[in-house]
Amino acid sequence: MRALLLRDLRLAVRAGGGFGLGLAFFLIVVVLVPFGLGPDRALLSSIAPGMLWVAALLAALLTLDRLFALDHEDGALPLLATAPLPLEGLVAAKAAAHWLTTGLPLTLAAPLLGPLLALPPGAWPWLLASLAIGTPALSLIGTFGAALTIGIRRGGLLLSLIVLPLYVPTLIFGAEMARRGAAGLPIGAALPMLAALTLGCLALLPFAAAAALRVNLR
Amino acid sequence: MTGPVLRVAGLCVARGGRRLVEGVSFDLAPGHALILRGPNGIGKTTLLRTLAGLQPPEAGEITGAEEAAYASHADGVKAALTVTENLAFWAELYGRELDSAVLTTFDLAGLAERPAGTLSSGQRRRLGLARMAAIGRRLLLLDEPTVSLDAASVARFGHWLAEAHLGGGGMAVIATHIDLGLEAPALDLSAFRASAEAAPAGGDEAFL
Numbered sequence: 001m002r003a004l005l006l007r008d009l010r011l012a013v014r015a016g017g018g019f020g021l022g023l024a025f026f027l028i029v030v031v032l033v034p035f036g037l038g039p040d041r042a043l044l045s046s047i048a049p050g051m052l053w054v055a056a057l058l059a060a061l062l063t064l065d066r067l068f069a070l071d072h073e074d075g076a077l078p079l080l081a082t083a084p085l086p087l088e089g090l091v092a093a094k095a096a097a098h099w100l101t102t103g104l105p106l107t108l109a110a111p112l113l114g115p116l117l118a119l120p121p122g123a124w125p126w127l128l129a130s131l132a133i134g135t136p137a138l139s140l141i142g143t144f145g146a147a148l149t150i151g152i153r154r155g156g157l158l159l160s161l162i163v164l165p166l167y168v169p170t171l172i173f174g175a176e177m178a179r180r181g182a183a184g185l186p187i188g189a190a191l192p193m194l195a196a197l198t199l200g201c202l203a204l205l206p207f208a209a210a211a212a213l214r215v216n217l218r
Numbered sequence: 219m220t221g222p223v224l225r226v227a228g229l230c231v232a233r234g235g236r237r238l239v240e241g242v243s244f245d246l247a248p249g250h251a252l253i254l255r256g257p258n259g260i261g262k263t264t265l266l267r268t269l270a271g272l273q274p275p276e277a278g279e280i281t282g283a284e285e286a287a288y289a290s291h292a293d294g295v296k297a298a299l300t301v302t303e304n305l306a307f308w309a310e311l312y313g314r315e316l317d318s319a320v321l322t323t324f325d326l327a328g329l330a331e332r333p334a335g336t337l338s339s340g341q342r343r344r345l346g347l348a349r350m351a352a353i354g355r356r357l358l359l360l361d362e363p364t365v366s367l368d369a370a371s372v373a374r375f376g377h378w379l380a381e382a383h384l385g386g387g388g389m390a391v392i393a394t395h396i397d398l399g400l401e402a403p404a405l406d407l408s409a410f411r412a413s414a415e416a417a418p419a420g421g422d423e424a425f426l
Contacts, residue, residue, distance in 0.1 A: 003310035007296070014298035075292020079349075082270045082288040083311050218273040 001085060001093045008097035018066050022102040023109060026059035030113045041118040048117035049127060049178035056106045056131060057138060057167055063102050064142040065156040067094055072150050081217055087210035095143040103135030119182060126181020133194050134174035140201040141166045147209040150216045170197050222282035223247050224357060224389055229278035233264045237276060237412035244405060251390040251400055256407035262393035266359045269391060287355035291362060293346030297335030301326055301345055304334050305352045312353040323378055324348040339366040347375055358390040376400060
């Protein structure tokens with residue numbers, strides 16, 4: 001698993017690997033929002049947590065179709081599947097690599113973009129925490145979607161249609177946690193629900209994705 | 219290296235819900251190889267994929283194929299990684315250290331630090347075959363291993379297979395149309411062609 005994780009990270013930072021694509025997309029979307037909405041600070045600061053979350057979600061989505069497609073194209077996938085590493089481990093390593101190259105940079109960049117959207121400084125820790133807890137679920141759900149759509153040429157759109165509805169609960173609780181943090185309200189149930197979603201995805205989705213891979217590799 | 223015999227009994231394989239060959243039976247003892255022959259589309263690749271565990275057999279039994287390594291038409295080579303990095307990854311995935319002798323054996327030593335994306339198709343194929351040496355499994359399932367190799371590389375590969383792999387107690391099932399210079403029996407799959415009217419393979423449940 002460690003070997004696969006390191007290989008995927010190394011591939012991501014090499015030429016054509018796509019590291020930074022998601023992050024750049026995230027930056028651009030967040031920069032575009034004030035241009036579209038005008039300089040009303042009250043409006044911007046009220047939509048900032050939700051906007052940052054939606055942008056993070058789309059950025060995570062953007063990089064999903066490379067997850068298995070590259071290994072499928074060059075024939076590495078059947079070779080990986082016949083290696084001693086169980087498919088569940090393969091899926092977990094892929095999801096971890098996706099999070100490390102997409103979710104983690106997004107999480108770290110989000111507070112830096114707060115001032116652009118007039119996010120009050122007191123909200124930054126909550127935003128950071130909500131993204132840190134929520135983005136692993138985005139990577140895991142996305143890995144499952146990518147495993148389902150392997151072998152479909154130009155399957156990116158189908159992948160988005162499958163994955164986006166599944167992102168809804170994470171988005172709701174993640175944005176709610178960041179919003180409550182920004183407004184200085186008690187966080188309440190949003191934090192445990194978000195954490196539960198991520199843990200549930202971590203426990204179940206590697207098995208679901210491995211089952212999808214098994215069928216798709218026939 | 220000694221270990222269990224690969225035993226295949228009454229094997230039937232299907233591709234896309236259609237049975238290709240049925241009743242395939244053979245035993246393969248350590249130190250021996252089997253050449254699969256037959257016209258295109260007879261089911262050589264499907265049989266190898268079934269032995270590799272990528273798809274379940276329609277009928278029949280396979281025993282002793284646990285320590286199999288599969289090499290498909292595609293090499294699974296990562297263009298952005300160097301030759302050494304590619305091999306080291308596979309070796310590590312199989313819990314081994316990369317032995318630099320592997321590079322020499324497959325005439326890759328001069329290419330070791332080249333990104334695999336710049337290799338010719340024959341060189342990439344040699345890298346794909348060197349992977350089989352790097353991971354050190356007992357049973358090799360090779361699908362057309364000599365495609366795009368020149369005569370010298372074919373001889374080099376045949377020599378490695380006979381001396382190092384089979385000589386060390388390994389086994390190999392090879393689908394190929396050319397002579398690798400191996401002393402190995404050939405199994406012509408056209409003798410096992412599935413009858414055309416064989417029942418299609420169940421419904422959704424069989425598919426899953």
